[in-house]
Amino acid sequence: MKILKIFIIFQIFFCFSPLQSGENNFQNKITKNLRCLICQGQSVYDSDSEFANSLKIVVKNKINEGLSEDQIYEFLIGKYGEWILYDPQFNKNTYLLWFLPLLLFLFGGTIVLKKLIKKR
Amino acid sequence: MNSRPTSLLIICFLLFILIVFYKSLNKTSLYEPESKISNIPEFTSKIFFENRELTSKQIFNQNKFYLFNIWASWCLPCRDEHPLLVNLSKYEQLEIIGLNYKDDSSNAKKFLKELGNPYKKILLDRNGTIAIEWGAFGVPESFLIHKGKIIKKFIGPLNIGSIEEINKFIK
Numbered sequence: 001m002k003i004l005k006i007f008i009i010f011q012i013f014f015c016f017s018p019l020q021s022g023e024n025n026f027q028n029k030i031t032k033n034l035r036c037l038i039c040q041g042q043s044v045y046d047s048d049s050e051f052a053n054s055l056k057i058v059v060k061n062k063i064n065e066g067l068s069e070d071q072i073y074e075f076l077i078g079k080y081g082e083w084i085l086y087d088p089q090f091n092k093n094t095y096l097l098w099f100l101p102l103l104l105f106l107f108g109g110t111i112v113l114k115k116l117i118k119k120r
Numbered sequence: 121m122n123s124r125p126t127s128l129l130i131i132c133f134l135l136f137i138l139i140v141f142y143k144s145l146n147k148t149s150l151y152e153p154e155s156k157i158s159n160i161p162e163f164t165s166k167i168f169f170e171n172r173e174l175t176s177k178q179i180f181n182q183n184k185f186y187l188f189n190i191w192a193s194w195c196l197p198c199r200d201e202h203p204l205l206v207n208l209s210k211y212e213q214l215e216i217i218g219l220n221y222k223d224d225s226s227n228a229k230k231f232l233k234e235l236g237n238p239y240k241k242i243l244l245d246r247n248g249t250i251a252i253e254w255g256a257f258g259v260p261e262s263f264l265i266h267k268g269k270i271i272k273k274f275i276g277p278l279n280i281g282s283i284e285e286i287n288k289f290i291k
Contacts, residue, residue: 038257038258050222050248051248051257051258053248054222054247054248054249054251054252055252057247057248058249058252061249077156078156078157079153079156079157079253079255080153080255080257081156083153084153107129111126
């Protein structure tokens with residue numbers, strides 16, 4: 001009976017361990033940024049397809065191996081290309097994508113500013 | 121005077137959007153990942169029908185052509201391509217290695233009994249992680265390998281066209 005009690009306490013301790021929950025949060029963060037390639041429009045986190053379930057296992061294994069978030073993304077980009085990521089990485093192919101909103105904002109701001117100065 | 125460059129910029133911007141949209145209309149919405157894998161990934165797998173494990177280096181160790189085929193008994197397109205694989209297995213210079221993907225062993229055995237076994241070796245991928253090492257995202261997928269390099273990837277079931285391509289490489 002005593003052994004059973006100790007066993008139950010251990011079970012409760014490990015089930016609610018903040019360490020485990022932190023690991024799950026990290027895994028969820030990564031899988032939410034991964035595109036499910038066979039069910040487009042859904043992230044790997046949201047999808048229950050065979051591919052997504054396998055990818056969740058791979059991400060979990062890579063976390064256990066001690067790989068960082070970027071290293072896991074690099075590994076998957078090597079396998080599937082950058083399309084696998086929802087957040088495109090900052091490189092020469094995505095400069096326009098990242099800077100265009102900023103340029104448009106500056107352009108619009110200049111027009112508004114000029115009009116305001118003119119009115120005064 | 122001042123509004124002229126602004127309207128010119130707006131027209132240029134609208135033209136840019138029009139071109140982007142027009143180009144996108146002709147693009148397919150189905151995406152096939154651009155695999156950057158050219159070398160055989162390193163993995164260890166259990167062998168079907170045998171009670172042992174082999175590494176990828178031990179599997180692809182000869183200087184011949186290999187066709188690595190990902191299949192499952194529950195996959196209907198696999199059934200369609202299977203007779204072509206059986207034909208390919210008659211080629212002496214080609215060795216077909218199968219990867220049984222997330223399958224039930226007894227169903228896989230039934231499948232092979234019914235349609236024939238073209239595979240020299242069948243590897244087991246119970247949780248689908250080995251397929252991910254290969255950059256695969258579905259079944260069936262096949263990879264033509266020579267001298268330790270992936271020289272051609274076939275997404276989906278093999279057809280007459282893909283067999284002709286394989287023939288060109290081998291002969």
